[in-house]
Amino acid sequence: MSVVVSAKGLTKTYGSFKAVDDVSFSLEENRIYGLLGRNGAGKTTIMHLLTAQLFPTGGELKVFGEEPYENNRVLSRLCFIKESQKYPETFRIRDVLETAGTFFPNWDREYALALSEQFRLPLKRKMKKLSRGMLSSVGIVIGLASRAPLTIFDEPYIGLDAVARSLFYDRLLEDYAEHPRTVILSSHLIDEVSGMLEHVLLIDNGRLLLDEDADALRGGAYSVAGTGARVEEFARGRRVIRRDSFGSLASATVMGTLDGEARGHADSLGLETAAVSLQQLIVHLTGGTSERKEAGGR
Amino acid sequence: MNRVAGVVRMHGRDKWTWLYLPWAICLVNFAATLILGVFIGEPDRFNTGGVFSIFVYVFISGMITLKQTFPFALGMGIRRADYFLGTSAMSVFVSAITAALLILLSAAEARWTDGWGIRLHYFHLPFFHEGPEWQQTVTFFLLLQSLFFAGFIIASIHRRFGRAGMYVFFSLLFLIFAFTPLLLSYYDRWDDIGRWVQANIRSLNDLAPWMVPLIGLCGLGSYAMLRRSTV
CATH class of the missing domain: 3.40.50.300 (P-loop containing nucleotide triphosphate hydrolases)
Incomplete structure (x- = not known):
């Protein structure tokens, strides 16, 4: 090439x-x-x-x-x-x-x-x-x-x-x-x-x-959703680029592939998982708020 | 295909602006003058300036051409140098054709038709049309080129330096035109200049040698501007 x-x-x-x-x-x-x-x-x-x-x-x-x-x-x-x-x-x-x-x-x-x-x-x-x-x-x-x-x-x-x-x-x-x-x-x-x-x-x-x-990139991120505490527990030690919460519920967008380990972990915590589209990923990366939230979450 | 030739062909697609429109203006003007001449009579007692519309037009077309075609040509991957060469070549063709036609019509008016049958002076004017026809053609060609490149360099300065460039350029021009007469008066040289003009400038032909460096200066200046211009 x-x-x-x-x-x-x-x-x-x-x-x-x-x-x-x-x-x-x-x-x-x-x-x-x-x-x-x-x-x-x-x-x-x-x-x-x-x-x-x-x-x-x-x-x-x-x-x-x-x-x-x-x-x-x-x-x-x-x-x-x-x-x-x-x-x-x-x-x-x-x-x-x-x-x-x-x-x-x-x-x-x-x-x-x-x-x-x-x-x-x-x-x-x-x-x-x-x-x-x-x-x-x-x-x-x-x-x-x-x-x-x-x-x-x-x-x-x-x-x-x-x-x-x-x-x-x-x-x-x-x-x-x-x-x-x-x-x-x-x-x-x-x-x-x-x-x-x-x-x-x-x-x-x-x-x-x-x-x-x-x-x-297409498989490079996924999101998990569930109750706030469980999402926090899942997110620990992972690279989170975005967090949202609505009342007691929360969701997080996580960088990485949704492999067996991650899926198993999410299932055991009762969290919903979903793929993140390229567009969503880029919106998160360039949204300007992601860094602050990431820092605040740690 | 040679890219300079491509630029010439691009301009050639717009024969209306380059050739037809200035001649349409000039000839409509001529027709109106001719009709007026027939009705009013005694047209030989005045010289009309209608033919100068073509010179004004060529000056303006030098400015407009750049604005219309430079961003397009660069967008199509044309080098600045090739754009300049192709546009210059086009202006040379058009100036040559226009000069030849103007002198042809002038000869028709003065020699062959006795002022279109009513002794009208439209294409043949004192001072402008002196000497043999070949010399008049060369002089007119140089005049048309001077006007085209004067327009072209103004547009190039605008392209390179924007509005600020225009302010500086016209301020300098104003200063030159304002101070030259002042200095001439101060040093009391008006009489010398008057004598020199009377002795040396008998017709437009005598100005032709001055047009060559003007064209060269404006042409090189335009190229220097365009080389660093962006779109």
């Missing part, structure tokens, strides 16, 4: 504000990565740095083994679809797609037209007259049809309804299977995309909080 992106100590500051703070990671070829985190966490900044649209303040960044800045060997193999992408106002959808076709070496024109039909895009309409959802669809069509070895989607579905979103997920997986490439998907609809992700990078306050295989 070759490394597509490697970041070491990547930092971007604006005055005293650290948008990206000493982030290191590496991405392997032909996998689907989820770049997750709350709004303003630094996800979009990282993607702008990868594509040389912003300049890092510090650290080292290599894409396809080279610096991306003003480097056609890197930039021609990248496709970055961002929610805030601007298009020339006088262009029609057709003009945007034809132009994208001249810029991306692997562009598949037939596929772009077929996708446009599936997303019901009016090819002759001017970009400035498109709805938010249609703008997102144009971005999705470009991102898929570019077949770029590194394709980055930053919140690509703003304004899209559930049908169009699932169409996007289906086409992405389908085309990924036929034309493997590295995909970075930034999203806060974590439940919707969690099934696709192979690896998760979680960003919070500009820092890398998690860099973990998605399968490991």
